[in-house]
Every structure is written in C-alpha cells, then in structure tokens.
Amino acid sequence: HDNMRLAATSPRYAAMRCALCALLSENGAFGFANGVEFLASEKIDVHGAGSLNEEAGEGLTPLLAKLNGLLAAHPAFGPGAVVQNVTCGGGNGVAFLRQGETGTPPVLVLVNLDCDRSLRLHWKGEVFPANGSAEDLISGQKIPVRQDGEGLGADLEPGGFFCLSTEPFILPDLPEPERVTAC
Numbered sequence: 001h002d003n004m005r006l007a008a009t010s011p012r013y014a015a016m017r018c019a020l021c022a023l024l025s026e027n028g029a030f031g032f033a034n035g036v037e038f039l040a041s042e043k044i045d046v047h048g049a050g051s052l053n054e055e056a057g058e059g060l061t062p063l064l065a066k067l068n069g070l071l072a073a074h075p076a077f078g079p080g081a082v083v084q085n086v087t088c089g090g091g092n093g094v095a096f097l098r099q100g101e102t103g104t105p106p107v108l109v110l111v112n113l114d115c116d117r118s119l120r121l122h123w124k125g126e127v128f129p130a131n132g133s134a135e136d137l138i139s140g141q142k143i144p145v146r147q148d149g150e151g152l153g154a155d156l157e158p159g160g161f162f163c164l165s166t167e168p169f170i171l172p173d174l175p176e177p178e179r180v181t182a183c
Contacts, residue, residue, distance in 0.1 A: 013115045015060055016159040019067065019138070023109040023163055024096060027079050028071035063138075069171050070137055070163065075100030076107045088122040089150040095123045105167035107137065115159035122150040134164035137171070 022030045071077040076098035087095040092114040099106040108128040112119045128134075130145040130152060143162055146153050154162065 010115060010159075011059075012159040015063055016111065016113070016115060016161055018060060018064060019161040020094075020111050020113075022064075022067040022071060023098075023111070023161065024083065025071065025077070026083075027081070028077035030067075030071070066138055066171070073171055074107065074137065074169060075104040086123045086127045088124060089153075091119045091121065092117075093119045093121045093156065095121050097123075097128055105165060105169070108134070108164040109162070110154055110156060110164065111161045112156035112159060118155060118157055118160075120146075120148075120153045120155050122148075122153040124151045128152070128164070128166075130164065130166050134166050135168070137163040137165055137169055 075081070078100055080101065082099045084097045084099075085094065086097045086108070087093070093110065093112045096109045097106055098109060106128065108123065108130075110121045112121070125147065133142045133144050134154075135141070136143050138161070143154055143164060145164075146155075154164070156162065
C-alpha cells in the first residue's frame with residue numbers, strides 16, 4: 001500500500017509484473033493486491049475504500065486465471081521445483097529454468113523487464129535446447145528460437161513474457177472466473 005499501483009505505470013507493466021511474480025513464485029503460490037485484476041491505478045488507502053476499477057472490464061483477469069491454472073497444473077511449479085537463473089548476455093530481462101521432479105519436462109521463463117524496448121533474451125543451448133521453436137504455455141503460440149553468438153535466444157516485445165516448453169502440455173479447462181461486485 002506504500003507504493004503506486006502497477007497499472008499507474010501502464011497496463012503492460014502491470015501484466016509483466018504479475019507474470020514475473022507468478023512464473024518465478026515458489027511452489028506455485030503468488031499474490032497481488034486487490035484491484036490488479038481490473039487494472040486499478042488509484043493508490044491503495046488502507047483506511048478508506050478506494051476504487052478497485054471494477055467497471056473497467058476484464059482487465060488482467062484472463063491472464064491471472066491462465067497463470068493460476070499453469071501454476072496449479074505444471075510440475076515445474078510444484079513443491080520441490082528447482083529454479084535457476086540461466087540469463088546470458090546483456091539487456092534488461094531474465095531467463096529462468098524451472099525443473100520439477102526428475103523426468104518431468106522443464107520450462108524456460110523469459111521476461112523482458114523493459115516496457116519501452118524489445119529485447120532478445122539469451123540462454124545456453126545445453127540448458128534448454130529448443131530446435132527452432134518452443135511453445136509458450138501462456139499464449140499457446142510457437143515462439144521462434146534463434147541460435148546466435150550468445151547461444152539460443154528469443155525475441156520479446158516490450159514488457160513481454162513467455163513460459164516456454166519443448167514438450168506438449170495442455171492446460172486443464174478452467175471455469176470462468178466469477179465476477180463479484182460490492183454491495
């Protein structure tokens with residue numbers, strides 16, 4: 001409550017920070033202040049009842065539901081998962097390998113922390129080998145993976161994020177989130 005709301009910077013920044021928090025969480029548990037899902041930008045007043053921006057529509061609710069489903073279902077986010085920083089090269093981004101129990105497929109979390117500039121994030125090919133592409137478990141899209149002087153890399157738009165897998169993984173269907181309005 002002492003800080004400005006994430007959406008006060010920008011909706012892109014709010015989405016990136018929620019994804020960063022979720023995808024690097026321990027044991028698949030992460031939290032956020034109420035109103036983040038609606039991109040509330042008004043600073044939290046712990047002694048008052050400020051706006052949650054509910055009238056703004058769905059905001060980040062679909063993204064947060066997708067992240068919660070991924071964290072609940074994929075073994076790379078479960079108890080005992082190992083998280084390792086595998087970022088190579090420069091730039092304002094991070095690459096983390098998440099590995100669940102032995103024998104389960106790892107995922108590679110890529111986050112561009114810069115909401116103004118695109119970035120190619122790099123990692124060593126032996127850490128997460130991807131032959132030309134990997135699937136983003138958040139969007140379901142195939143993401144091109146390029147080999148260059150610094151190993152393997154993927155391009156991220158400003159504030160972009162991926163959770164890459166080279167193994168097929170289908171998220172279970174999630175119920176539509178219920179919308180609760182204040183009395």
